[in-house]
Amino acid sequence: MKLLKTMPTRYPEILLKKHNSGKSDWWEVVQPVRVRCSLNDYGRFMIPAGYVSDFASVPQLFFWLIPPHGRTANACVVHDYLYEHKPVKATRREVDLFWRELLKQCNVPAWQVWIMYGYVRAFGWVNWKN
Template sequence: MSIAVPAKFVTDFASVPWIFQSVIPSWGRYGKAAVIHDYLYQTHRIIMGPAGRLVIPVSRKEADLIFSKGMGDSGTSVLKIKIMYVAVRVFGYWAWRKRK
């Protein structure tokens, strides 16, 4: 699956608390996956097809799994994928609800 994010979309990349950024910075191999994850958290949907006519609702769990898969596809280490996936599952609830 290919997910396009609008060019003017604003992201903070990986939302890593400053205290952990020496170990997991906001940008890395997982940067593109983080942008897609932010987009899914803000819109709760994937827009596909010609002229964006196909809109697919996305659950928080699906958004987090897409993030995990994207990190794997980018060559992010398995350990970082696990840490970041657990972090979004545990702490992502508030960001998800804020956008709903």
């Protein structure tokens, strides 16, 4: 059973494994990920191996409406990293718009994109300031 906890799960572009923090919703990036991003002068930034994300911070009660992983996984890992480490000189609004575009590229249904985007715009300032 321990082997299953460390076995990587592959989402379309980011190799992840369950993080051994004791929390069921934390995942760790296994290999560094290069992300194309028009928000900085270099046109990209790197998410290092070992970075930990909870994907979308959705209360379990609403998983049926907005799954915290699956199609949204890649975009949410990128968004979490941008909020925490701010590797680009961009406003929170610009980062959120970039995330919204990533969600669309991951084929997340438009209605889910708008719910997630609206939630982040309304409450994301709390995490942005930390």
